[in-house]
Amino acid sequence: MITAVVYSESGGTFKTTMTANLAVALERMGARTLVIDLDPQEGNLTSLFDVGTSRSDPDADNLVKHILDMPDGEFDDLIETTNEGVDIIPSHDMLGDFTSNLEQKISYETGMKNMNRDEYPRFELLYDLLWNEHELNQRYDAILVDPNARAEDLLYNAIYALRTLIAPVKPAGKGNLSLDGLEELVGNMETQLDIEIGLSCVVPSGVGQTNAHQQYQQQFDDTDAFSTPVTIGNRESLMDAMWEARGSAFKVVEERWKTFKRDGEMVSEPGQRRLRDREIETLEKLFELAHFVATETFDADVDSVLELEVQDHDNRRIELMDKEQTEATP
Amino acid sequence: MNNFKSGSGNLDFGAEGDEKDTQESEEVVEESESRTTESPPEQVQSSGTTSSQNPGTAGDPDRETNQGSNEAAEYPYFVRRNNVGDERDTRLEIHVRDSVAEQEGRFRSRLADELDVSEVSKTDAREFALLAAYEYPEKVAELMEDEGFSVI
Structure with a gap:
């Protein structure tokens, strides 16, 4: 079972595109994959995949109601399937009010049971829902969460439930890679909740060609505190086009989505994008990353062949090397 | 870690x-x-986990300043800057013909295409256009001569 929270201290759409690409890569490897969108902000995974039509309807049943154990419908009805085969539990505006809703519930329940508020297991609700109540581990091979960026109840619920993190980082104009905030958060959670949180890997992303960026990469390569299986280049145009294609970078390249100016207006269409080797290489890196997470972090059994069916081009077949045969375990 | x-x-x-x-x-x-x-996996004793004691709060205010500032100077401009105005203290005003001004939009979108981004800011495009000219004065001379510079 592959379970990971894609966590980025800087938040933003960046972790969202990474989550989408990882999920689609895992699905293409044959892993039945579910993504859970816990980010209520615009530009989230739900809008990327063009699902969750009732996300703004306060009366609609949604994940928060299930986490708080007051559902308005079947849990399975929350799950939608994207056109790339990945299942998703979409975001809902109510996620933004999660903590206040949770506080109400805690007040009510602790009052009823005459228990101390501090004893309420406020970070364990998602865990109970996913694994105890609905046994999603029986139905999926991989579950990824795109969390809200703020360090609060929802994020802690996500980490408590999934236990493993993938951390995309974008090199900023500073010297060292800093995961201090993440480490502090994890350290506190581990002590207070008595769990062990794993870091699958750190993924330097948006890395350019300059010497400085190469130095960053060297820094990542040199550290043995965590794994950095791949570095993702600066592919702004490819990642931006995901919002037009309503899907992964794989979809963008295969359907050749491009945004361009026509008669003074910006339009986005499939069949227009030039096939670029560097973008194919990025897809290969994303696939390799998903493969690392699946095999190295979780010892799962997945395909290591990526088939790309690019519109109006010959199909491409990318076969990943079997790491275990070619190098010693790190 | x-x-x-x-x-x-x-x-x-x-x-x-x-x-x-x-x-x-x-x-x-x-x-x-x-x-x-x-x-x-195990029974969890979750005492002391109220919102007032959220894990992951508090930050070391010194953390940001720990990194030596001379370290930053090793990195190229686009890596070390935070926004487009950084380090650009000199303001250059240029007067151009309409036909030249009109070409700038197309230039920036072609430049963006080369860089594989959706947009390049005017300030960046202009500064580096100037740098490109500094590197290739012969090209600049050629353009000027095309417009009759040597005639005068």
């Missing part, structure tokens, strides 16, 4: 007997042998 275990955390369903992390942690193997399908 002491808090992390490199690899997966201790979520463990014990299903299908797949002992993840065999090469990393023997404790995890012990746990998976208990083969519990749905119970939590």
